[in-house]
Amino acid sequence: MSEKALKQQIQNLKKHNARLARLARDARNKLSAALDGTGLCLWQLDVPTGKLIIYNRRWGAMLGYQPKELNAQFEIWREHLHPDDKQNVLDAFYDHLHGKTPFYEALHRMQHKNGTVTWVLDRGRVTDWDENGNPLKVTGTHIDMTKEKQYEEQLAQLANHDPLTGLANRHALLKHFAQLKALGPLSIAFIDLDDFKTVNDTFGHRSGDELLIQISQRLRDACPPEAIVGRLGGDEFVLLLPFPLSSVLVNSTAHRCLQAALTPFELDNGQAQVGASVGIDEVMEQDDFVNALRRADRSMYQIKHTGKNGVAIGQTPLAFTRTGTEP
Secondary structure, three states: OOHHHHHHHHHHHHHHHHHHHHHHHHHHHHHHHHHHHHOEEEEEEEOOOOEEEEOOOOOOHHHOOOOOOOOOEHHHHHHOEOOOOHHHHHHHHHHHHOOOOOOEEEEEEEEOOOOOEEEEEEEEEEEEEOOOOOEEEEEEEEEEOHHHHHHHHHHHHHHHEOOOOOOEOHHHHHHHHHHHHHHOOOEEEEEEEEOHHHHHHHHOHHHHHHHHHHHHHHHHHHOOOOOEEEEEEOOEEEEEEOOOOOOHHHHHHHHHHHHHHHOOEEEOOEEEOOEEEEEEEEOOOOOOHHHHHHHHHHHHHHHHOOOOOEEEEOOOHHHOEEOOOOO
């Protein structure tokens, strides 16, 4: 072959290599765009060196780091695992690496640069072995699951909390009731606000909602930490007090809650005044939530029928007290 022909062949090979490089770059860009659109990140680990290749996103981007701010290394990834999840994640990874599981999978948290956490779903499997059967390459994906986890938390919040006040809803009260009853003495209080309809009629329902939010916080503050404060709906509230009915804490908590309702409320369009009728009874061994609440409700209505704004402890009229003054 002449020198001229050899040079021409080399030139043709260079053009062909350049074309292949362009095709590879274009394919990689398309893959990157397709994967980024799904939130999926493709990675490959070189096991002997610990080097990571990130195919469609720069390493560390999902943790808030700029390009090249973090080295794409297994050790760096391991350092950013959340301390509470780290051991479980590494156990799952090495179980697969040692052939104990057909693939690696872990849903876990990683530490974000700003101090928050990023939830990640990691999946991978060994794709290359040496002549002795030792793993050389692990290829996998990870997906940022933070928004999904936040959505799950919001759903859990809605499932167990009143959307307006954040207090425990009926579903949560049922669970707390069963748990507290199994632990020992338990009293239940039913609180119905007095003259709340007047607030809605005078100031409007938006102000009524603001009053409910304020009274909810006041009830939380008035109760001991062990108590559960819940809202059944409207202006009806329930307290689960893990104390016997004879406890001083039951009496003092009831009167603090009554005083919380009697204290005027500063609203955006004026000052509102309400009160509360409070009925309390002790939970019996045979009681479910409905039966126990019904007896507390009956105690509360004894207050309603005799002038409102008071506390009835148990079923005896002698237990009535009014205007937040403890006997």
